[in-house]
Amino acid sequence: MKFKSYGIVALIAVTFSALLIFFDHYNIIAIPEIALMFSRWLAIAGLFLYGFQKKSLTTWILISMVVGAEIGNDFPEFGIKLQVLSKVFLKMIKTIIAPLLFATLVYGIAGHSDLKQVGRMGWKSILYFEVVTTVALFIGLAAINISKAGMGITLPPGAHEELEKVAPQTFNDIILHIFPENIAKSIAEGQVLQIVIFSIIFGIALAMVREDKRQPMLRATESLSEVMFKFTNIIMYFAPIGVGAAIAYTVGHMGLGILVNLFQLLLTLYVALFVFLLGVLLPIALIVGVPIKKFLQAIAEPVSIAFATTSSEAALPRAMEAMERIGVPRKIVAFVMPTGYSFNLDGTTLYLSLAAIFVAQAAGMPLTFGQQLLIVFTLMLTSKGVAGVPRASLVILLGTAASFGMPVWPIFIILGIDELMDMARTSVNVIGNCLATVVIAKWEGEFHPPVDDLQAPDENRIHKLENQIEKH
Numbered sequence: 001m002k003f004k005s006y007g008i009v010a011l012i013a014v015t016f017s018a019l020l021i022f023f024d025h026y027n028i029i030a031i032p033e034i035a036l037m038f039s040r041w042l043a044i045a046g047l048f049l050y051g052f053q054k055k056s057l058t059t060w061i062l063i064s065m066v067v068g069a070e071i072g073n074d075f076p077e078f079g080i081k082l083q084v085l086s087k088v089f090l091k092m093i094k095t096i097i098a099p100l101l102f103a104t105l106v107y108g109i110a111g112h113s114d115l116k117q118v119g120r121m122g123w124k125s126i127l128y129f130e131v132v133t134t135v136a137l138f139i140g141l142a143a144i145n146i147s148k149a150g151m152g153i154t155l156p157p158g159a160h161e162e163l164e165k166v167a168p169q170t171f172n173d174i175i176l177h178i179f180p181e182n183i184a185k186s187i188a189e190g191q192v193l194q195i196v197i198f199s200i201i202f203g204i205a206l207a208m209v210r211e212d213k214r215q216p217m218l219r220a221t222e223s224l225s226e227v228m229f230k231f232t233n234i235i236m237y238f239a240p241i242g243v244g245a246a247i248a249y250t251v252g253h254m255g256l257g258i259l260v261n262l263f264q265l266l267l268t269l270y271v272a273l274f275v276f277l278l279g280v281l282l283p284i285a286l287i288v289g290v291p292i293k294k295f296l297q298a299i300a301e302p303v304s305i306a307f308a309t310t311s312s313e314a315a316l317p318r319a320m321e322a323m324e325r326i327g328v329p330r331k332i333v334a335f336v337m338p339t340g341y342s343f344n345l346d347g348t349t350l351y352l353s354l355a356a357i358f359v360a361q362a363a364g365m366p367l368t369f370g371q372q373l374l375i376v377f378t379l380m381l382t383s384k385g386v387a388g389v390p391r392a393s394l395v396i397l398l399g400t401a402a403s404f405g406m407p408v409w410p411i412f413i414i415l416g417i418d419e420l421m422d423m424a425r426t427s428v429n430v431i432g433n434c435l436a437t438v439v440i441a442k443w444e445g446e447f448h449p450p451v452d453d454l455q456a457p458d459e460n461r462i463h464k465l466e467n468q469i470e471k472h
Helices: 003-025 033-054 057-074 076-081 083-110 115-147 171-178 183-189 192-208 211-236 239-254 263-288 292-309 312-325 330-343 346-362 369-382 393-403 409-443 459-471
Strands: none
Touching (some): 003 033, 083 292, 083 330, 115 346, 115 409, 183 192, 239 292, 263 346, 292 409, 312 409, 330 409, 346 409, 369 393, 393 409
């Protein structure tokens, strides 16, 4: 059976299952639950058949998400127990982050000894990040003011403010948090921004020493970066299992019915993020001349990982590799991507502005436009450096509530669907940072997409080239 035939078989199986579910849901035909379950697993078998033929990691990640959702729905207790596998995957990914950032940043800065370019990339990146995240803030602000999702919510009977109180952050706390006091401590705590600051200063210092002193360290960091990329490739073989387990836990823990709860808030966020993608990021990509099709193919895998694990950090190594593959030089990827993970959290910034106003609406606290602006700009500062921590935005939201005298019980309500919201905002974070690397590379005049036949070669391409050579 040819490759296309397997795809058709999978499509027929999925369509058949979807029709049965549709007929049963709308009481057109009463279908036993066992038959519905059988049809769903039959569709999954078709997807497996397609996956074995496709032999693509991205395809297997997407299939594993479907399998995980089905396990969580049919066997919730077993799905919850699978969380350990997703934690294993996240732990292995976290071992990559610090050495990969250090090696790529130091080599990217010191390897070219062009400190002026580092400075140029720095101000260009910060300018781009701040403009885009500010637009995201206002989109989130507009979305929640239009939908008014928090209006009419009352404190549930017997509800208590059981969330841990978080002390409000001062401006001094925010500034001090950027700089590491102990690099080992920063690595252990996963403080991405502090690792970036240390690596940049180290790279600049290395670029300033004599050639005979610089070269040994330069070769070591180059080797380390290559090893860490290969290390990432090995870990990614476990990605479908880790991602599927994460989805199984989410569905088993909360159930598919969670989609009904706080649907208006969830819909507001997804629509706002969709508007941001189409109304901001897509025009930017078109203006700078990003090859849209290749870009989407490159980011499919890291975005799917971010969506399932709700951690931008989990997608970082693969995203960096993907941007190199489509023509962004390593020195730019190494500088822009990790910096963007602290300063270019488009999805998180949009969510925080939306959620903060939702809390005020639910608490019955009318806010002037000036007060809303003060809240969202405070959030833009306090959100820096949280990309690597799943649902760390809740901690930021708690701190903001404490700073502006809001109750925390509406945040407790948000917890019910926060994971579903986190999936979307984390995915947008990754898309935004991938686009940022291409934008800065274009701005620097160093974006060089590879020839199609030489990009990500596989056996089919090799045979195609061999046939062409034989004909000539």
